[in-house]
Amino acid sequence: MTRILSALLALSICAVTALGQDDPHGITDTIRIADVTAVPGDKIQVEVYIFSDIELLSLTVPVKFAKEVLTLDSIRFDGSKLEYLSSHPYAIDNEAGTGLIGGIVLTEEPIPAGTGLLATLDFTVAQAAEIGQTYIFDTVFVPPAGYVLLVTVDHDKVRPAFAPGHLTIVDQNKAPIFREIPDQVVFEGDSVTFMVSALDPDGGSISYSSMKLPNGASFDAATGQFTWIPPYTGPNSAVGSPCIVKFIASDGENSSHCAVDITVLNRNRAPVVNTPDTVGCDVGDSIFLVISAADPDLEAVEVDVTSLPYGADYQRGNPGYVSWRTSLSDSGSYELLVTATDAIGAEATETLTLLVHPAAPCELDISETQAISGNTGIVEVSLRNRVLIDHINLLIHYDPTALTLLSTSAVGTRVDYWEQFIETINEIDGRVWLDAGANLPGHDGNDPLEIGDGPVMKLNFLVTSDLDFAGQLVRVEFEFVDTLSLLDNTLITPEGEVLGQGDVSYDNGSIFIKQHDALIGDINLNSVPFEVGDIVYFTNYFIDPASYPLDGDRWGNSDINQDGRPGTIGDLIYLINIVSGSGAGKISADEHAGSTANVDARVVSTGTDITVESALPVGGAYFVISLEGESSIEAVAGGDHRKVDIHQSFDGGLLRVLVLSKDASGIAADGEPVLRLLHDGGLRVSIKEMMFADQQGFSLTAELGKATQLPASFTLDQNYPNPFNPSTNIGFSLPREGQVNLKIYNIEGKLVTTLVDGLMPAGRHTVVWDGRDNTGRAAASGIYFYRLNTGEFSDTRKMTLIK
Structure with missing residues (x-):
């Protein structure tokens, strides 16, 4: 208060x-x-x-x-x-x-x-x-x-x-006044540029902006410059002309607007013809070509084709269609003129060349397939005929020691409607004669075989269960023994003309015998085995396994020589022999047993020489070499460079080198250098892994000599492959000479077999267990243990045998 x-x-x-x-x-x-x-x-x-x-x-x-x-x-x-x-x-x-x-x-x-x-x-x-x-x-x-x-x-x-x-x-603020901008005219695809500016009656500063610009246009608010290239198509092309662009000038209190009309003129562009330069086929083939054109201005286009060969037809349109069934006499070169015209009249022309190659009137082909030992495999005989066929005579030969012909059949083929089928089988020599006709003698109810391509006969073979044939490519071939009538593997037209060896091309087939269900030889997994692409992928695997792994199905498919060890140098050489046609014959067990490649690595003035001694020529070798020290290194052929291919890569202190023979004679393994490693004395080189195979693609047991860089310590390696069937490699390292004992035990601890028991030199060693016990009987599937004992060192590892 x-x-x-x-x-x-x-x-x-x-x-x-x-x-x-x-x-x-x-x-x-x-x-x-x-x-x-x-x-x-x-x-x-x-x-x-x-x-x-x-x-x-x-x-x-x-x-x-x-x-x-x-x-x-x-x-x-x-x-x-x-x-x-x-x-x-x-x-x-x-x-x-x-x-x-x-x-x-x-x-x-x-x-x-x-x-x-x-x-x-x-x-x-x-x-x-x-x-x-x-x-x-x-x-x-x-x-x-x-x-x-x-x-x-x-x-x-x-x-x-x-x-x-x-x-x-003060006086009322007045809005800025735009300087006059004339209307613009521009062709599609050209550039239009103009400046936007205004005056402020009150003397204030002015800021500029634009309303929605056409697609692709730009406006610099600081300089007032507008730039645009009108498109050839769309709402901002000549179709949507004029294009109105609006700008705003503001002094912060008042603003004014300006609109500029841009008239876009059409610039017509010629159509683009979509057609290959050249199309090839063989005589007798049917040609069906799609001819089209596109207009960059999205206008309607008409396509025409002229200079058609006799018998050819063109269905006009966009796209248009050229169809022509060539005859045996139509071989040669034909130039078709393709013309495309748009709605305004712009025109484009292209020349299409048809190359009709001469060819045999007919082609007979026997398929290539794979089959598991003891199972059946079907080989198809296909016919590509450029004329009507009324009768077929076939003589086919096969290896009776590997194959047994169970039956022939035309069911599901191009000739399954024919009436006459006669087969004659010689099981001893491995021959089958097939005589097929559209009609029985005296009948004419069935039409001859139309021009086309596809199977005409199926041969059902039983493959031998002898595992010595596993990995063998058994040929199934057309044979010619009739020197009088010359009717073996001939075709007959409805007019009675006999088409023989001069008129028919022949392509033989085969059955590849394998031990398990895999598409052997399909390394690149394109469902086509034994091709160059498989060799390339397999080769890359050895020098760059991280980028080209043998994983999944590739692993099973890589056991080309069917020795139970996928992914070896022997499998690569075997694959090369099949693809190149050098054959894939089996080497006898007696001839190959005990084949060994003795390897030495010697320090020389230029670096390190790797020498090999073997009773059999070497078809290929693979080395993984560990490097310690600061120095560059290069692997070169030790002998004749013209006979050897060298593939190499270096990564993470490891040098991978693949050595392949260029011819079927192989690389002489006589103690001379097979590989030379060029480096200075500051580099320590030791062989970490190696594989050898002969020129047929069978693995050689590798033994390291005393001169090789000695290991620093005792080691027992994991066996490879693992799991395995029927054999596996066991590697170990000895830093010095001594008594070595290497034994195999089953899961109950019972001795299965002794692989090594005696004095062994220092170095790297690899021993093969063939999956058999001390009595020579095959061991059962399951888990086994192998134990290495040297007196100074002892180690045990586990492995799995599968069947």
Whole structure:
């Protein structure tokens, strides 16, 4: 109550105090009115600010304004230092051109010291206000409050300094004015560029922007440059012309718009003919070609083909179709003229060359297949005939020691509707004669075989169960023994013409005998075994196994020589022999038994020479060589470079080298260097892994000589392959000569066989277990353990035999 009475007393005292600056407390307090500008008719807000260096209990601030141009609509305290007060009396007298700002602390805290907004005065500017005139906001005596006065918390009266404000009447802001931009004309595919600029009547700065631009157009708002290349097609091409582009210029308050018409003219482009340059076929074949054209402007296109050969037909359209069944006399070159024309008349021409190659009237082919030992395999005889055929005479030979012909059949073939089928089988010599005709003698109800391609006979063979034949490619071939009538493997037309060896091409087939169900030879998994692509993939596997793994089906398919060990150098050589036609004949067990390649690595002035001694020529070798030290290395052939292919790669301290013989004679293994490693003396070289095979593709047991880099410690390697059937390799390292014992145990701990028991030299050794026990009987499928004991070292590993 005391504070309220004090404030009211202070306010009453304010009413009778004369005007004059008087502030006994520190820095002089100040009342300041802000300067503003306005246009006639505007609504404006004029802010009044206060600075005091001491808390206040009350204040009165009378304000004088130009009543002839201003009307005071309200006095607001929102956002001000007085907003929290419950009592801030004010008065408005538009007739006198005055207003009174007041504030009284009742129960609230004192008005805080400092600078801040005191009040906001809302005015309306008269329409008649003269542009360019300036009016003052000042203070004045307003009864009964009197002059401007502040009362502090100590009840001291402060007459603050007063800083008047100013109102300047300005002209209405005018929007920028665009400089004239002429309408544009441009062809599709050409560039159009122009500048956008404007003037501001008020002299202000201007910013530019654009509304939705056509696709591909750009507008630089900083420079005002517009750039566009109209497309040949779509809504922004000539089809949608004109294209209207709109721009905006703004001075921050007002803006103006400008539209530019861009007329896009059509530039017609010629169609593009879609046809190969050359198409080839053999005489008697049917040709069917799709001829089409595309218009870059998406216009309709007509396609025509002229200069057709005799008998050919063209079905007009886009696409259009050329069809022609050639005859045996149509060999040669034919040039067809293809013309494409769009709706506007633009034209494009291309020449299509048809090459009809001379060919035999007929082709007989025996398929290649694979079969498991003891199972059956079907070989198909196919005929590609370019003339009508009424009769077929076949004589086919096969190896009777490997194959037994169970039956022949035409069911499901192109001739299964024929009436006459006569077969004669000679099981001893391995021959079968087949005599087939469309009709029985005296009948003519069946039509001859139409021109076409496909099987005409199936031969069902039983494959021998002798595993010595596993891995053998058994030929099934056309045979010619009739030297009188020359009717073996002939075809007869309905007119009675006999087509013999001069008129028929022959392609023999085979059955590859395998031990398990896999597509042997299909290394690249394209379902086509024994091809160059398989050799390439298999070769890459040896020098880059990470990028070309033998995983999944590739592993099973890689056992080409059917020795039960997939992925060996022998399998690669065997595959090369089959693909190159060098044959895949079996080597007898007696001839191959005990074949060993003795390997030495000798340090020479140029690096390291690797020598091999073997009773059989080497067809190929594979080395994985560990390198220690800082030096470059290169592997080169040790003998005649013209007879050897070297493939090599280096990664992670390992050098992989694949050595292959270029011819069937193999590489002489007479103790001379097979491989030379060129490096300086700072490199330590040791053979980590090696494989050898003879020129037929059968593995040779590798033995490291004493001169090879000695191992640093005893090791027992994991056998490979694992699981295995029927044999596996067990490798171990001896840093020095000593007694060695290597034994095989079954899962019950019983001894199965002893592989090594005696003195062995230092070095790397590999021993083969053939899956048999000490009595020579085949061991059963299951888990086995092999244990190496040298007196100084002992280790045991596990392996799995599967059948």
